[in-house]
Amino acid sequence: NWKMEKFAEEMIKELKERIGNEKVILGLSGGVDSSVVALLLHKAIGDNLIPIFVDTGLLRKNEGKEVVENFSKLGIKVHYVDASERFFEVLKGVEDPEEKRKRIGHTFIDVFYSEAGKLAKEVKFLAQGTLYPDVIESKAPERKASAKIKTHHNVGGLPENLPFEIIEPLRYLFKDEVRQLGRTIGLPEQMLKRHPFPGPGLAVRIIGEVTKEAVKTLQEADYIFIEELKKWDLYEKVWQAFAVLLPVKSVGVMGDYRTYENVLALRAVTSEDGMTADWAKLPYEFLNHVSKRIINEVKGINRVVYDITSKPPATIEWE
Numbered sequence: 001n002w003k004m005e006k007f008a009e010e011m012i013k014e015l016k017e018r019i020g021n022e023k024v025i026l027g028l029s030g031g032v033d034s035s036v037v038a039l040l041l042h043k044a045i046g047d048n049l050i051p052i053f054v055d056t057g058l059l060r061k062n063e064g065k066e067v068v069e070n071f072s073k074l075g076i077k078v079h080y081v082d083a084s085e086r087f088f089e090v091l092k093g094v095e096d097p098e099e100k101r102k103r104i105g106h107t108f109i110d111v112f113y114s115e116a117g118k119l120a121k122e123v124k125f126l127a128q129g130t131l132y133p134d135v136i137e138s139k140a141p142e143r144k145a146s147a148k149i150k151t152h153h154n155v156g157g158l159p160e161n162l163p164f165e166i167i168e169p170l171r172y173l174f175k176d177e178v179r180q181l182g183r184t185i186g187l188p189e190q191m192l193k194r195h196p197f198p199g200p201g202l203a204v205r206i207i208g209e210v211t212k213e214a215v216k217t218l219q220e221a222d223y224i225f226i227e228e229l230k231k232w233d234l235y236e237k238v239w240q241a242f243a244v245l246l247p248v249k250s251v252g253v254m255g256d257y258r259t260y261e262n263v264l265a266l267r268a269v270t271s272e273d274g275m276t277a278d279w280a281k282l283p284y285e286f287l288n289h290v291s292k293r294i295i296n297e298v299k300g301i302n303r304v305v306y307d308i309t310s311k312p313p314a315t316i317e318w319e
């Protein structure tokens with residue numbers, strides 16, 4: 001696509017001119033948007049880009065490691081911060097979904113800036129992966145229904161009045177254009193096709209209190225679900241797919257024994273933009289296979305259910 005190539009070329013040239021020899025920090029999540037911004041900036045200013053990846057402890061299994069490796073293959077050194085202990089600490093005893101989101105958001109900002117301060121004395125710019133729809137929504141906040149339903153937190157959603165100039169190279173692009181741009185500048189396919197993942201991570205997929213043990217259980221179940229979706233060639237057919245750990249126990253039987261363990265819900269949806277969504281009509285044989293694997297392999301779960309609610313009336317995430 002020569003148009004996109006030209007666009008990318010000009011964008012990189014512009015960034016180079018605007019930034020000069022200054023330093024730029026970027027909160028990297030491993031998602032498509034921040035990854036494209038990282039690669040663009042790396043092409044423009046090389047190691048003056050400081051990408052920071054905050055491991056909240058609430059990520060998918062192996063995710064932190066994979067993000068660091070993927071970028072390292074692209075020649076980009078990611079500053080990895082393991083802040084998981086802090087996040088578990090602030091989440092202790094918290095059950096309310098909004099309270100979880102708020103605490104995670106504040107802790108993230110704290111960790112991100114204190115880390116940025118350690119990495120560079122003088123940082124002039126902060127880069128963000130803001131897209132055109134975010135720009136429109138912030139100008140007409142009444143249109144952003146979901147913002148009123150949940151306090152969205154993401155790596156791009158940092159507070160105003162910061163001592164940085166903001167760089168938003170994607171602010172005139174839609175999601176599909178960001179993917180095209182990413183492809184043009186050489187971001188690997190598997191990074192371009194990742195499902196969206198919420199800023200508060202697995203914390204909003206564990207109903208009730210978030211503990212290390214619950215995260216571990218959920219990570220294992222989620223890993224099986226995603227692995228099987230890929231094997232069955234279904235991963236790219238859905239907008240998002242994930243597991244939710246419920247604070248509900250039910251009775252089961254395994255061999256000759258009675259079990260009394262947690263229920264796990266699987267959720268998969270199709271969508272254009274996340275604003276509305278349909279529950280995905282995944283094949284029964286597939287669901288059967290995933291359910292059996294999860295119950296056999298994941299300790300603490302003896303029942304799997306599939307969420308058959310669309311958005312609206314439900315939201316995509318459970319919290």
Ligand code: XMP
Binds near residue numbers: 152196315
């Ligand atoms: P809901 O659950 O509101 O989610 O239907 C719509 C889309 O947004 C994602 N989501 C978030 N993304 N920070 C994010 O960056 C958040 O706090 C957040 N909450 C939900 C959700 O995964 C879905 O794709």
